Amino acid sequence: MNILEKSKIPLEILVATTNRTNLDFIYNMFKNNVLEDYYILIINQTTKEEVLISELPNVRVINSFERGLSKSRNLAIREAIGEICLLADDDVVYQRHFEKPILESFKNMPEAGIISFKTITTDGKRYSNYPNQKINLQKFYKKVLSIEISFKRDAIIKNKLFFNENFGLGSVFQDGENRLFFEDVFKTNQIKAYFSPEFIVIHEPLSSSDDVASDRFIFARSALNYKLHGNFAWLYVIRLIVSLVRKKLISFSEISSKFRVANQGIKTYKSMLHGK
Incomplete structure (x- = not known):
């Protein structure tokens, strides 16, 4: 052929x-x-x-x-x-x-x-x-x-x-x-x-895309939700992290670090959005 x-x-x-x-x-x-x-x-x-x-x-x-x-x-x-x-x-x-x-x-x-x-x-x-x-x-x-x-x-x-x-x-x-x-x-x-x-x-x-507890995923998903929902993205971040704890994919001691990763994802997207 x-x-x-x-x-x-x-x-x-x-x-x-x-x-x-x-x-x-x-x-x-x-x-x-x-x-x-x-x-x-x-x-x-x-x-x-x-x-x-x-x-x-x-x-x-x-x-x-x-x-x-x-x-x-x-x-x-x-x-x-x-x-x-x-x-x-x-x-x-x-x-x-x-x-x-x-x-x-x-x-x-x-x-x-x-x-x-x-x-x-x-x-x-x-x-x-x-x-x-x-x-x-x-x-x-x-x-x-x-x-x-x-x-x-x-x-x-x-x-x-x-x-x-x-x-x-x-x-x-x-x-x-x-x-x-x-x-x-x-x-x-x-x-x-x-x-x-x-x-x-x-x-x-x-x-x-199934590695939902990784920093890579949380960083990206937080930016995605900010792009789609603006400041309401934090509601999705909270829901995600609570879900990860309930499923025992992360421990209680990891919660604060995951929120920091999410915050960094949103900040990075914001800075790209405004060309900074």
Whole structure:
């Protein structure tokens, strides 16, 4: 299959990775499928001394010398050529024929601009407590993983929807980019977004967003809540820390230090907002 001979690419997988010099990881991602049957765009954040080269006609590579997951996602969106795109990380494995429920869902819901799907863990369990039927994504978006997100590229480009590059792994605030992306989607009121209850991808039981007791998460989540709610962010900070104590994820002796981390996250966001 030669990608240059195709005038229409129905589905393209947009893979974010770092410091890769060979394509071994891609073969693992598609070990349940035939790699040559899929169009793939890899954004490899690396250095000029160690770049990734693809000799596979269906796999394009862009070596980027920036840092940050959201910057990687945005570059992929701008450079994608597929009608429908699927976000991907380099540590996932796809279900056999995972493309079928994606393409069929967009066919059955032609008005949809975004559709999210389900992840199954490596121990055979559902990653989240997913709904059992197709629903409007606005009812579920806060729990959606980036690897579950598919979209019509033209709709995203037309509405100038990109990830906030201050949020996400490798950024100042290392969480919250998906939440902000969907908040922007719903604000436009131009894109219909849905959840469809089919498994498409396999992932470890935990992701970076599940480390809810870490300083990294609290720092980012506090900034996110300030961006969304202003000074009411402190109500969300209190609720988060109380929840962590109740679940015994932090001890009473850690409460004051977690509040300091939250305060620093909000202060950092404020200073960036005002250009200080």
